[in-house]
Amino acid sequence: MIPAFKSLSSPLPWTELLLCWLLSVGSHLYSFYQLHKFSKEHEVGFERHFHLEKGIFKGFKRDPSDFEWSFWNDWAKRSLLWTLIGHGLISRITSIFYPKLRVPALTLYGFLAASFVLGIKGVSVLLVHLGVSFSVALLRKPTLSWIFNLLLLSTIHIQTLQDIQMRMSDEDNREESALSYFLLQSGRIILWWCLAEYMIHTMYIHLIQSNETYIEILPPWALGGFALAHVQFFYVKYLVLFGLPCMLATLDELVPPKLPRCVSIMYSFTGMWRHFDEGLYRWLIRYIYIPLGGSRHGPLCKTLSTGLAFGFVCFWHGGHDYLRYWALMNWAGVLVENGLKSLFATACVRSVIEHNFSTAMQRRCVALLSAFSTAMLILSNLVFLGGIHVGRIFWKRVFVQGWSTIAPPMLVFLYCFAQVGLEWTSHPP
Numbered sequence: 001m002i003p004a005f006k007s008l009s010s011p012l013p014w015t016e017l018l019l020c021w022l023l024s025v026g027s028h029l030y031s032f033y034q035l036h037k038f039s040k041e042h043e044v045g046f047e048r049h050f051h052l053e054k055g056i057f058k059g060f061k062r063d064p065s066d067f068e069w070s071f072w073n074d075w076a077k078r079s080l081l082w083t084l085i086g087h088g089l090i091s092r093i094t095s096i097f098y099p100k101l102r103v104p105a106l107t108l109y110g111f112l113a114a115s116f117v118l119g120i121k122g123v124s125v126l127l128v129h130l131g132v133s134f135s136v137a138l139l140r141k142p143t144l145s146w147i148f149n150l151l152l153l154s155t156i157h158i159q160t161l162q163d164i165q166m167r168m169s170d171e172d173n174r175e176e177s178a179l180s181y182f183l184l185q186s187g188r189i190i191l192w193w194c195l196a197e198y199m200i201h202t203m204y205i206h207l208i209q210s211n212e213t214y215i216e217i218l219p220p221w222a223l224g225g226f227a228l229a230h231v232q233f234f235y236v237k238y239l240v241l242f243g244l245p246c247m248l249a250t251l252d253e254l255v256p257p258k259l260p261r262c263v264s265i266m267y268s269f270t271g272m273w274r275h276f277d278e279g280l281y282r283w284l285i286r287y288i289y290i291p292l293g294g295s296r297h298g299p300l301c302k303t304l305s306t307g308l309a310f311g312f313v314c315f316w317h318g319g320h321d322y323l324r325y326w327a328l329m330n331w332a333g334v335l336v337e338n339g340l341k342s343l344f345a346t347a348c349v350r351s352v353i354e355h356n357f358s359t360a361m362q363r364r365c366v367a368l369l370s371a372f373s374t375a376m377l378i379l380s381n382l383v384f385l386g387g388i389h390v391g392r393i394f395w396k397r398v399f400v401q402g403w404s405t406i407a408p409p410m411l412v413f414l415y416c417f418a419q420v421g422l423e424w425t426s427h428p429p
Contacts, residue, residue, distance in 0.1 A: 023413060
């Protein structure tokens with residue numbers, strides 16, 4: 001949530017900002033420790049009722065119940081990682097020695113690799129998909145192309161010529177060599193993978209979420225660690241899953257979307273949607289929000305366009321009941337944030353604020369409002385990642401039963417998170 005204040009970049013006293021940093025980092029580490037402690041105390045029960053794998057870190061067992069992470073890890077070990085490495089090698093070798101053969105070589109290799117990984121049926125589906133999309137595009141009917149792309153769920157973002165031309169100078173001026181970039185990014189991806197594996201070795205978040213009893217008996221600090229670990233693991237997981245193809249795309253002289261921004265410095269629904277999956281955000285804006293009218297035809301059209309964009313994401317993920325709740329919560333969160341932003345932008349309200357609050361105090365007010373927004377953002381993410389039962393129990397324990405004991409300190413820590421996020425936004429590295 002970023003109301004229309006001039007003070008978002010206003011610096012706070014360094015002691016206050018340092019305190020926010022210390023409380024933010026300290027609360028993360030202590031809550032993770034409490035969750036790890038709970039996981040170890042109930043490890044025998046997890047082993048008896050579920051399944052813990054032998055860990056790759058000595059003295060730890062591994063929680064294998066995150067399907068997406070296990071699926072991509074297994075697939076990467078079997079074939080995907082090696083085919084991607086082959087793509088990178090062929091791309092670099094042909095670029096250096098046979099530039100004219102680069103595109104044909106990559107096309108042939110891509111077809112053979114896809115046939116090996118997906119099989120003939122999988123490749124046939126992709127070719128039919130591409131053939132239909134290309135045939136419709138030849139008709140030069142934007143509405144028809146739009147409808148067919150949505151029906152086929154063609155969510156691949158293709159750069160427009162304008163995007164490529166705007167970035168040509170950046171590509172020409174890049175001083176970093178391909179080798180140093182490859183080594184640096186490979187090191188980062190390996191580090192992210194190790195961090196994700198360490199998290200599921202030390203905190204059994206996915207096993208805990210599968211049993212309501214465990215969520216009910218989590219101590220308050222461990223409950224906070226459970227919520228933070230869920231969203232942090234999701235973030236680190238996608239750094240790996242997005243990082244490898246983004247690295248290969250960059251080596252192929254394409255400009256992929258930016259990697260997700262750290263969720264601990266996200267303090268609004270709008271910021272989460274803009275910066276976590278930038279490619280999906282641009283796709284939704286370009287192919288759903290703007291074609292449906294967007295903000296050009298008044299608040300009602302803007303509201304409906306936003307709602308339909310969230311509805312599409314819900315449908316694309318499967319349309320399950322928990323996804324509908326998640327989409328509605330995000331829609332409501334974006335609407336409330338935009339409404340407050342419009343309210344604070346009005347002349348009378350701005351005049352009152354500027355005459356009665358210093359710029360530093362305005363920033364503190366923004367962080368306080370953002371703390372409430374972040375609490376709802378975490379709740380919606382728990383519904384998305386864990387299901388309705390996880391969100392329901394978290395709501396009950398924090399905001400119903402713990403309204404006077406758990407919620408106030410939680411909001412204090414979320415206020416510190418928001419201040420760190422505002423500082424990061426104002427002075428990015």
